[in-house]
Amino acid sequence: MSFGDIFSKYKMDLVNNVDIFGYEVLNVKGRKTKTGKNMAFVKVRDNKSVHDLVIFNDRYKDIKAHNVYIMKVRNNRIFDFTEAKLA
Structure with missing residues (x-):
């Protein structure tokens, strides 16, 4: 089984690899910005x-390690995400 096989069981039809990507989350580290707002560093992998x-909002708390997500990303910043659904 290759790493790419991880994504084969998910509906990835929204992924365009331009600004919408499919990622497996490896870890999430919550932090506070200089102004006290919530943010997180998210380590992910693709194939x-x-x-x-x-990510610069409270929604980072909904991101769980070892789950697969479809994410809208620009310049390494997550703007939106949804957990990938099984095909």
Whole structure:
């Protein structure tokens, strides 16, 4: 079984690899910004490499390690996400 097989059981039809990506979350580290707002560093991987992303809102608490998500990302910043559904 290859790493790419992880994604084969999910509905990934929204993924365009331009600004919407499919990722497996490796870990989430919550932090506070300088102004006291919630944020998190999110380490993810796709079928090619590992990426370090950031999210600047409370929704990071909904991201769980070892789950697969479809994420809207620009410049390593997560703007929106949804958990991938099984096909």
